[in-house]
Amino acid sequence: MSEEHAKLEVKDLVIGYGDRVVLQNLNFQVAAGEIFCIMGGSGCGKSTLLKHIIGLYPPKSGDILFSGRSIVHASTEERQAIMRRFGVTYQGGALFGSMTVAENVALPLTEYTDKSKEEIAEIVREKLKLVDLDGFGQYMPSELSGGMCKRAGLARALALNPDLLFFDEPSAGLDPITSAGLDRLILSLRDQFNATVIVVTHELDSVFAIADRVIMLDKNTKTIVADGSPEELLNNSENEWVRSFLDRDGLKRRKKKDGLI
Amino acid sequence: MNERQQNLRIGIFVTIGLLLLVAVLFYLGLSELFVTKVKLYTYFSESVQGLTVGSSVKYRGVPVGSVSQLTISMESQKVFVIMEIEPRYFGKSMGRDRQSAVFFRQLKKEIEQGLRCRMEFAGITGMKFIDFDYFSPPGPLPEKAGTAHPELPGVRYIPSVQSTIKDLSGALSGSLERLSRIRFEEIANELERSLSRLSEILSDPAIRSAIGRINDAAENLEVSTSTVARVFDERRLTRLLDSLEKDMEVFRLLGEQLSAYTKDMKLPESAAAFRAALRNLIESKEDLGSSLSKFNQTLESIRMLTDYLSTDPSSIIKGKREMPVEK
Amino acid sequence: MNGNTDSRIHDFFNGVGSSVLDPVLFIGTVSRQFPSLFRKRGLRKRELFYYLDLCGAKSIPVVTLICFLMGAVLGIQAALQMRKVGTEIFVVDLVGFSVLKEFGPLMVAMISTGRAASAFAAEIGTMKVNEEISALETMGISPAAYLVYPKLLAMLIAMPLLTVFGDVTGIVGGMLVGLSVNIPLQAYWTRTVTILDPITFLLGAGKTVVFAVLITLAGCYCGFKASSDAQGVGRGATSAVVLSIFLVVVADAVITLLYSFIGY
Numbered sequence: 098m099s100e101e102h103a104k105l106e107v108k109d110l111v112i113g114y115g116d117r118v119v120l121q122n123l124n125f126q127v128a129a130g131e132i133f134c135i136m137g138g139s140g141c142g143k144s145t146l147l148k149h150i151i152g153l154y155p156p157k158s159g160d161i162l163f164s165g166r167s168i169v170h171a172s173t174e175e176r177q178a179i180m181r182r183f184g185v186t187y188q189g190g191a192l193f194g195s196m197t198v199a200e201n202v203a204l205p206l207t208e209y210t211d212k213s214k215e216e217i218a219e220i221v222r223e224k225l226k227l228v229d230l231d232g233f234g235q236y237m238p239s240e241l242s243g244g245m246c247k248r249a250g251l252a253r254a255l256a257l258n259p260d261l262l263f264f265d266e267p268s269a270g271l272d273p274i275t276s277a278g279l280d281r282l283i284l285s286l287r288d289q290f291n292a293t294v295i296v297v298t299h300e301l302d303s304v305f306a307i308a309d310r311v312i313m314l315d316k317n318t319k320t321i322v323a324d325g326s327p328e329e330l331l332n333n334s335e336n337e338w339v340r341s342f343l344d345r346d347g348l349k350r351r352k353k354k355d356g357l358i
Numbered sequence: 359m360n361e362r363q364q365n366l367r368i369g370i371f372v373t374i375g376l377l378l379l380v381a382v383l384f385y386l387g388l389s390e391l392f393v394t395k396v397k398l399y400t401y402f403s404e405s406v407q408g409l410t411v412g413s414s415v416k417y418r419g420v421p422v423g424s425v426s427q428l429t430i431s432m433e434s435q436k437v438f439v440i441m442e443i444e445p446r447y448f449g450k451s452m453g454r455d456r457q458s459a460v461f462f463r464q465l466k467k468e469i470e471q472g473l474r475c476r477m478e479f480a481g482i483t484g485m486k487f488i489d490f491d492y493f494s495p496p497g498p499l500p501e502k503a504g505t506a507h508p509e510l511p512g513v514r515y516i517p518s519v520q521s522t523i524k525d526l527s528g529a530l531s532g533s534l535e536r537l538s539r540i541r542f543e544e545i546a547n548e549l550e551r552s553l554s555r556l557s558e559i560l561s562d563p564a565i566r567s568a569i570g571r572i573n574d575a576a577e578n579l580e581v582s583t584s585t586v587a588r589v590f591d592e593r594r595l596t597r598l599l600d601s602l603e604k605d606m607e608v609f610r611l612l613g614e615q616l617s618a619y620t621k622d623m624k625l626p627e628s629a630a631a632f633r634a635a636l637r638n639l640i641e642s643k644e645d646l647g648s649s650l651s652k653f654n655q656t657l658e659s660i661r662m663l664t665d666y667l668s669t670d671p672s673s674i675i676k677g678k679r680e681m682p683v684e685k
Numbered sequence: 686m687n688g689n690t691d692s693r694i695h696d697f698f699n700g701v702g703s704s705v706l707d708p709v710l711f712i713g714t715v716s717r718q719f720p721s722l723f724r725k726r727g728l729r730k731r732e733l734f735y736y737l738d739l740c741g742a743k744s745i746p747v748v749t750l751i752c753f754l755m756g757a758v759l760g761i762q763a764a765l766q767m768r769k770v771g772t773e774i775f776v777v778d779l780v781g782f783s784v785l786k787e788f789g790p791l792m793v794a795m796i797s798t799g800r801a802a803s804a805f806a807a808e809i810g811t812m813k814v815n816e817e818i819s820a821l822e823t824m825g826i827s828p829a830a831y832l833v834y835p836k837l838l839a840m841l842i843a844m845p846l847l848t849v850f851g852d853v854t855g856i857v858g859g860m861l862v863g864l865s866v867n868i869p870l871q872a873y874w875t876r877t878v879t880i881l882d883p884i885t886f887l888l889g890a891g892k893t894v895v896f897a898v899l900i901t902l903a904g905c906y907c908g909f910k911a912s913s914d915a916q917g918v919g920r921g922a923t924s925a926v927v928l929s930i931f932l933v934v935v936a937d938a939v940i941t942l943l944y945s946f947i948g949y
Binding site for chain 3 (some may be wrong): 362365367368370371372374375376378379382383385387388421660
């Protein structure tokens with residue numbers, strides 16, 4: 098695809114379940130090689146938006162373009178072909194419990210490539226090494242910790258060398274150190290492979306560590322209330338709520354004042 | 359290790375399952391594919407109610423095959439039945455072709471000696487089977503016996519006889535029909551009418567008095583003859599003759615009177631009616647005679663049936679006793 | 686007021702519509718993926734063996750036990766009635782035909798419902814909770830084909846085979862009861878092979894092919910429809926069992942009716 102297209106473009110998107118509109122009037126673009134964060138309070142529809150972007154649910158209206166091709170209006174087979182160029186890491190890793198870690202990672206390869214067993218085993222080893230799970234290939238997902246499951250899920254998402262990587266709440270349920278390790282992994286992936294990354298999160302530490310650009314979603318207005326780099330938004334946003342949401346130091350100050358720390 | 363156990367279980371499951379499947383199929387019927395069979399056909403002129411495809415065919419109670427086809431032959435309004443027989447029951451095992459050839463040769467001989475087939479009840483359910491047996495008298499041999507069907511080569515003909523039930527019920531209904539043809543009521547009415555007429559005539563007071571007068575006349579006559587004997591002389595003879603003449607005159611008058619009376623009573627007509635009644639009676643007696651002989655036959659049949667039943671009472675429920683198959 | 690009534694009617698028809706439409710949609714989705722079975726690695730053999738083990742091999746003890754008891758119970762009931770008219774030999778007919786035509790296939794279907802339909806629903810429901818279904822979809826793999834076909838094929842193999850086991854043990858059960866009412870084994874056996882024919886047996890076992898499809902689809906459908914929480918998975922498993930039993934009994938009635946048209 099030609100360079101003038103943004104990697105991902107969302108146009109006038111309206112999403113929701115049944116009669117209920119969750120988010121509306123969504124417009125944004127994600128450039129190639131960017132780490133793009135979707136932020137917002139709990140229950141504002143971040144994960145729902147992610148599921149619409151990766152094509153799991155059809156939007157109520159509007160369009161989503163991947164390298165200039167519409168995901169919304171594509172046929173099932175075309176959409177599946179596009180989706181194969183996405184790598185998605187779910188909150189809990191979403192590993193298949195009946196398979197070993199190595200088999201989980203190998204699944205997209207056995208399904209969509211004609212590679213031999215040996216070649217696949219080689220790729221699996223390489224991807225597992227990338228996410229620091231060397232030697233865990235023969236474990237079952239139930240034998241791994243939460244962080245390891247997420248990393249294994251990432252390895253699986255990377256198996257087909259995706260153009261676009263999605264993370265759904267990568268820090269959720271992890272201690273700060275493990276979480277920071279995962280952030281470093283995301284950065285190194287972008288630097289090594291020039292991947293485009295879209296992260297759904299509400300962890301400020303992560304956002305400031307990795308994000309090139311952030312959009313903030315608001316539950317009340319049901320749309321985007323801020324768009325820019327995290328620093329820009331913290332310092333220059335006209336929206337009081339956005340600034341206080343992003344102000345880590347302010348948060349600490351407030352907590353201290355209330356006697357919480 | 360886990361996978362090994364799983365494979366083992368699946369292996370056992372599938373292997374035993376398939377073996378059982380084959381065994382069940384074999385025992386329930388596929389084994390019949392490997393058994394030599396010959397086909398025979400026959401016609402029944404009676405209803406085959408209770409006979410179906412699959413009904414068994416027995417030779418004196420030994421199950422030797424089954425009915426394979428039941429169709430109606432429209433030209434003759436008979437039921438056309440094809441049976442499949444396993445010749446292995448009739449002799450030692452030998453090659454297929456030889457077995458059936460030997461069987462057919464034997465069959466022809468047996469038919470000449472009186473082998474026939476007929477339907478029998480297989481118990482109280484109304485189901486029937488075909489029984490092969492020798493029935494006396496053999497009767498004339500149908501010319502087709504033992505030969506192949508003109509359109510179905512290899513299907514040989516075996517003559518059928520009417521079933522016992524058909525015989526029994528035929529005889530019964532025949533004699534009942536004949537009995538019903540006797541006009542008992544008319545005869546009785548006629549008889550009653552004649553008799554009442556007779557009693558009417560006899561009880562008529564005029565007849566009684568006429569008889570009384572005849573009596574009187576006879577007494578008179580007796581008196582007269584004795585008088586004649588006593589007074590038989592010339593002197594008296596003329597007087598006697600006179601008196602006789604007078605008596606004769608009285609007698610004539612009496613006769614006239616009697617004939618007038620009887621004329622009044624239409625005696626000739628009554629007699630004619632009586633004669634007619636008697637003639638009727640005689641005719642019906644002939645009819646009655648033949649009916650009664652038929653009835654007698656029926657009773658004979660029933661007696662035979664009860665004899666059979668008394669030797670084997672359970673057969674009315676279970677059907678004709680089957681012979682145990684020697685294996 | 687009026688608007689409220691209108692919307693309630695609307696909801697009602699939507700509800701009825703979706704309860705009819707959703708299963709049809711599900712069947713359509715599954716059927717659409719049928720050609721994918723013939724692709725390279727279209728069918729996951731390991732899953733197939735897993736379910737063949739779960740629904741087939743591991744079901745043998747319970748199937749044989751239940752069918753054995755069923756045959757014995759039928760035999761006892763038949764013997765009690767037949768003895769009154771001295772026709773004990775018909776115990777063989779009653780047990781043979783009931784087991785081959787109805788009880789074998791039905792008991793296998795009921796056991797498979799308990800084992801398979803609930804397991805399928807719970808498994809797919811749990812995968813939904815863990816976002817594994819979403820993961821499959823984002824990998825461009827149709828969950829319908831990927832999850833349903835191995836189960837379906839395993840059930841199609843396992844259920845007729847289980848029916849063979851069930852039929853045989855059911856007749857053995859009847860045979861033992863026959864001994865107690867003075868039907869010798871040899872006579873029971875001879876009568877059994879005389880009255881029963883392979884067509885009856887195959888038609889009975891053939892029913893389970895239909896049952897296998899219904900049970901698998903009902904189980905998977907309830908799993909996919911389950912709401913994404915632990916309670917939802919439980920409810921999904923329950924409704925899978927209820928729906929399966931309902932469908933199996935209705936299908937059995939319809940098939941029995943159809944068989945009666947061809948004289949069986």
